[in-house]
Amino acid sequence: MAGVLQGEVLLPEQIADLLGLEGALGAAVGALIGAFVVGNVMLAFTGVAGPWAKRKITAAFTDRIAVDRIGPFGLFIIVADSVRLLSKELIIPDGADRPSYDLAPLILPASAMLGFAVIPMGSLGPLNIQLADPEAGLALVFAFASIASVSLVMGGYASNNKYSLMGGLRAVAQNIAYEIPLVVTAMSVVVFTGSLQLSTIVAEQSTTLFSIAGVSIPAWFAFVNPFAFVLFLVANMAEIGRNPFDIPEAPTEIVAGYQTEYSSVYFVLFYLGEFLHVFLGGAIMATIFLGGPAGPVLPGFVWFVIKIWAFFLFTQWCRSALPRVRIDQLIEIGWKGMLVLSFANLVLTAIIVGVIA
Amino acid sequence: MSVELPADADAVQTPAEVADLLGDLVIGREEHLNAPGFVIKPNSVVDALRRLRDQAGFDHLSCVTAQEYEDRYESIYHLTSYDDRTQEVSIVVPADKENPVSQSANEVFRTADWHEREAYDLIGIEYDDHPDLRRILLPETWQGHPLGQSYDQDQPQVVPLREHQNPLLEDQTADNDSETMYLNIGPHHPATHGVLHIKTVLDGEQVVDLEPDIGYLHRCEEQMCQNSTYRYQIMPYPDRWDYISAGLLNEWAYARTAEELADIEVPEYAQIIRTMGAELCRMAAHFLALGTFALDIYGDFTALFMYSIRDREKVQNILEELTGQRLMFNYFRLGGVVWDLPEPREDFFEMTRDFLEDLPTALEEYHDMMTSNEILQVRTVDTGVLPPEVAKSYGATGPVARGSGIDYDVRRDDPYGYYENLDWDVVTEDGCDNFSRLLVRMREVEESAKIVEQCIDLLEDWPEDERNIQSNVPRTIKPDDDTEIYKAVEGAKGELGIYIRSDGTEEPGRFKIRSPCFSNLQTLPEMSNGEYVPDAIASLGSLDIVLGEVDR
Numbered sequence: 001m002a003g004v005l006q007g008e009v010l011l012p013e014q015i016a017d018l019l020g021l022e023g024a025l026g027a028a029v030g031a032l033i034g035a036f037v038v039g040n041v042m043l044a045f046t047g048v049a050g051p052w053a054k055r056k057i058t059a060a061f062t063d064r065i066a067v068d069r070i071g072p073f074g075l076f077i078i079v080a081d082s083v084r085l086l087s088k089e090l091i092i093p094d095g096a097d098r099p100s101y102d103l104a105p106l107i108l109p110a111s112a113m114l115g116f117a118v119i120p121m122g123s124l125g126p127l128n129i130q131l132a133d134p135e136a137g138l139a140l141v142f143a144f145a146s147i148a149s150v151s152l153v154m155g156g157y158a159s160n161n162k163y164s165l166m167g168g169l170r171a172v173a174q175n176i177a178y179e180i181p182l183v184v185t186a187m188s189v190v191v192f193t194g195s196l197q198l199s200t201i202v203a204e205q206s207t208t209l210f211s212i213a214g215v216s217i218p219a220w221f222a223f224v225n226p227f228a229f230v231l232f233l234v235a236n237m238a239e240i241g242r243n244p245f246d247i248p249e250a251p252t253e254i255v256a257g258y259q260t261e262y263s264s265v266y267f268v269l270f271y272l273g274e275f276l277h278v279f280l281g282g283a284i285m286a287t288i289f290l291g292g293p294a295g296p297v298l299p300g301f302v303w304f305v306i307k308i309w310a311f312f313l314f315t316q317w318c319r320s321a322l323p324r325v326r327i328d329q330l331i332e333i334g335w336k337g338m339l340v341l342s343f344a345n346l347v348l349t350a351i352i353v354g355v356i357a
Numbered sequence: 358m359s360v361e362l363p364a365d366a367d368a369v370q371t372p373a374e375v376a377d378l379l380g381d382l383v384i385g386r387e388e389h390l391n392a393p394g395f396v397i398k399p400n401s402v403v404d405a406l407r408r409l410r411d412q413a414g415f416d417h418l419s420c421v422t423a424q425e426y427e428d429r430y431e432s433i434y435h436l437t438s439y440d441d442r443t444q445e446v447s448i449v450v451p452a453d454k455e456n457p458v459s460q461s462a463n464e465v466f467r468t469a470d471w472h473e474r475e476a477y478d479l480i481g482i483e484y485d486d487h488p489d490l491r492r493i494l495l496p497e498t499w500q501g502h503p504l505g506q507s508y509d510q511d512q513p514q515v516v517p518l519r520e521h522q523n524p525l526l527e528d529q530t531a532d533n534d535s536e537t538m539y540l541n542i543g544p545h546h547p548a549t550h551g552v553l554h555i556k557t558v559l560d561g562e563q564v565v566d567l568e569p570d571i572g573y574l575h576r577c578e579e580q581m582c583q584n585s586t587y588r589y590q591i592m593p594y595p596d597r598w599d600y601i602s603a604g605l606l607n608e609w610a611y612a613r614t615a616e617e618l619a620d621i622e623v624p625e626y627a628q629i630i631r632t633m634g635a636e637l638c639r640m641a642a643h644f645l646a647l648g649t650f651a652l653d654i655y656g657d658f659t660a661l662f663m664y665s666i667r668d669r670e671k672v673q674n675i676l677e678e679l680t681g682q683r684l685m686f687n688y689f690r691l692g693g694v695v696w697d698l699p700e701p702r703e704d705f706f707e708m709t710r711d712f713l714e715d716l717p718t719a720l721e722e723y724h725d726m727m728t729s730n731e732i733l734q735v736r737t738v739d740t741g742v743l744p745p746e747v748a749k750s751y752g753a754t755g756p757v758a759r760g761s762g763i764d765y766d767v768r769r770d771d772p773y774g775y776y777e778n779l780d781w782d783v784v785t786e787d788g789c790d791n792f793s794r795l796l797v798r799m800r801e802v803e804e805s806a807k808i809v810e811q812c813i814d815l816l817e818d819w820p821e822d823e824r825n826i827q828s829n830v831p832r833t834i835k836p837d838d839d840t841e842i843y844k845a846v847e848g849a850k851g852e853l854g855i856y857i858r859s860d861g862t863e864e865p866g867r868f869k870i871r872s873p874c875f876s877n878l879q880t881l882p883e884m885s886n887g888e889y890v891p892d893a894i895a896s897l898g899s900l901d902i903v904l905g906e907v908d909r
Binding site: 058061062063064162163166243244246250251252253254255319320321322323324325326327328329 | 538540546547548562651652653654655657658659660662663664667726730732733735736889890891892894
């Protein structure tokens, strides 16, 4: 499955080499261990983000202090919250549609975890952290990310609650309206690279765009095509359902949308899934617009982490500062605004690239 | 806009002119302390009110009071005018003791709908031609009418759950083929600002029909006041009506009515302190209204909510210094206030001035984040539209009326306290939408700040030997038998009126509260039908109701 431009050895193979295993067994063991490690790193990020970082960030925006009683900077709240959430009673409403009610909270985090499989996360020492690098990587990661809406609809309709149902329906309407501009905008990047392979896209961005006073600015697509970057950022916010597009949840309108009836572990899984999707959204942004793991001095993986956390910070900023749009306005922005703009962007990019190259 | 008036209708209506206008409908006269009273026949209510509204400019049905006497039932329609609050008239409608039936005024004033339902619920008068005469504050299964004279306080109220109306029942029996969806918003819902139940019928995301269901927070406030003495015992209760920092404004409503009833003078110095305290309360209440409105639009505990709570906190600290309490102030007394400004006075003045100095910066921040935010504008401009005629018909007052361009403020139109002598403006906005109501509140905070500043200046220079905080008020107050009065003040949410009928004892014979939120909430269906759910929620937020005051 090696691509044309693919130069580096992927994480599973490296692990297999380290363990001295070869062939199918080596590939399987390497892949399992690699996936386990990457998955757990992402889960750890969510663990820090959910109970602690989100509170701290929001508090900073809203003039408060937030958790500071337990442990240094209140960090042990993560432990306390985990115990609290896991020890709560799992309440399943009457008339819930059982298999789908139970499956929905599993699908949401799982879909996000799958997405991380193809993201090039940069190097850390001798390791090149990327689990797989298929040629259709970009298409794949969008496909994985959009499985999320299946989960939201399932949860929404299986809960036997009208608020949940409305949340689920809103989620579908929103995802359809924004998936298309999202993918079309991403295509304008592909016009530059000529490849859907994520490692290629990252490699393309490592060239120097121009130099100012000895500092070379890399050819990140965010710099090459800032318009596409902004479009993608907005569509991405809608895709992951954060303010001002947190319509599927919309507390104060439809209580908590699709997750109204979920409690205990299922609630944790939904929460986890949402944060994983925020991080996946950040990872996609970083990969196709911000040079992936590229950055000076620090190892690539550290830069990658900084970038996805920066995106997380951005979502929290929006959450604290922006009102929510109405569902019909959201659909209107999606179909009448974003879609047109993203196609215009694609066509313009194609013409410019065609003329210059 | 307002009802077409004949050329001479804007002139002051003397009782004789009103009597001429009503002609043979009048079967008797009464004299209320605030207004002339005309007794009319139970079947001529619509006729009389329509004449008064269309030909004499009494376009504001402020309140409907119902009560039971030894020999009859009685409904009183307290009418006044949006153009001239000092014009008042009471239409007294007696109803038969055995068969208390009276004509409904719903046809002329939409606000009569809920007021008459309340009268039916608590007193037991039945209103003919009322579109929907059901209980409103008490549960459907309640036995008897608790403010009626024959009501047995000791009879057990057996209201088991199975007999009680099941809120889900209607839903379950809904036709499966129907294209609409029935949705219960509340009693437990993040946006209901208390325990409010809104029965909603949705077509997709759009509201087809909406009906607020109130009474979850009914605490018999009227009856408690009827069982308390004028002098001391009633004053703590008003704090508990609009409990969101508007305590002093509520206390003033009772103080004003009772002082007028018992003919009590209030020293000028005390009036200034009252005015200052009341305006501080209004600011605190408006800050909370801003914050919760932001919460409804933004949908999360956002920066704006916390900022407004932070600023409200500063006001609360000042009020705490002044009254010794943060929530239930109990600061007013008949004839003045309970104690003077806290010592050292300089510190109190400095604290208040500091707050007033920081206020423009804070408001600037709100305007940056709220009113000039495009998304917020898209969400609020032209949503929840309440045309002025509709607002008047529903008896809307306060920022809700002023957001619909109705220039009506009891502080200016029927002056009390020290407002007359101060320099301030009544804020109105013509948008009639959620955005206008938000703007009105934000600008009213500025006006209140102006008033507080002037009060501080006056208090600072007040000669030390003339600081008279209370006039000489007798220990027991017994107004003459059968004296009736209805007086209102401008509360945080609108016109807060009190009706008192004395029965010769030191406790009121009838104590009726006209809650501005009660009337304002009635406009919600008008504002929301046809709109999207999020806009209905935003409209509810922009009404700024407090369920403690709606349900009393």
